[in-house]
Amino acid sequence: SSPSSPPPSCSSPPPASHFIGKKEDIVKAGRVTKLVNGCRDVLVLHHQGRLHAMDMRCYHSGGALxxxxxxxxxxxxxxxxxxxxxxxxxxxxxxxxQAVDDPTAKPLRTYWRSKGVKQRIHKVTEVNGDVYVTLNDSSEAVDSDVYQTERYRTVLLKA
Ligand code: FES
Incomplete structure (x- = not known):
């Protein structure tokens, strides 16, 4: 790195991260939404001591997560x-x-199954009480990507 750019340290936010808010405010609110980098609506949650971030609109039909x-x-x-x-x-x-293995069995027994990754998850980092999100820019399509367009931003805000 050049002399003008100090080496990264553990007290610096990670590269390409975007400030979301103060941790204490997010903990108090439980969840916040933010348009990150001008292009992605992200939901940041605090639950049981942990922070999570994901696309804000549900992969199924764009529901308000x-x-x-x-x-x-x-x-x-x-x-x-x-x-x-x-x-x-x-x-x-x-x-x-929930899936049913044998539809003729009585009583019916159901099992939890995964459809795979459907909602894009983003990385959350906390540095000195500040919370940052790094967008997950994996080129593999995730179903929730569909609802990250200007059209859905406008339509669903009114929903
Ligand atoms: Fe249908 Fe989320 S379950 S929009």
């Missing part, structure tokens, strides 16, 4: 979309659903 409850399913913390109750893991953004 900031209004969803957080519940545990199959040992995984999930946000439950308020629109059609889809369950999304906070850690990986996986869509969980």
């Amino acid at each position: 900031q209004n969803g409850d957080i519940e545990e399913f199959n040992g995984q913390m999930c946000i439950v979309c308020p629109w059609h109750k889809y369950k999304i893991t906070l850690a990986e953004g996986e869509g969980l659903y």
Whole structure:
């Protein structure tokens, strides 16, 4: 690195990170939403001592995840979309659903299954009480990407 750019230290925010807010404010609010880098609406949550960040609009139909409850399913913390109750893991953004192995069995037995990663999860970092998000720019498409357009930003804000 050149003399003009100091080496990164653990007290500096990571490169390409975006300031979201003070941790104490996010803890108090429980969740905040922010347009990050002018291009992505992100929901940042504080739950059971941990910070999580994900795309704000649900991968199913663009539901407002900031209004969803957080519940545990199959040992995984999930946000439950308020629109059609889809369950999304906070850690990986996986869509969980209940499957039936044998539809003729009585009583029916259901099992939790994963549809794979459906909601794009972003990285949260805390430095000296400040919370930053680094957008997950993996080129692999994630279903929630569809709702990160100007069109949905405008349409769904009115919903
Ligand atoms: Fe989220 Fe349908 S929009 S479950």
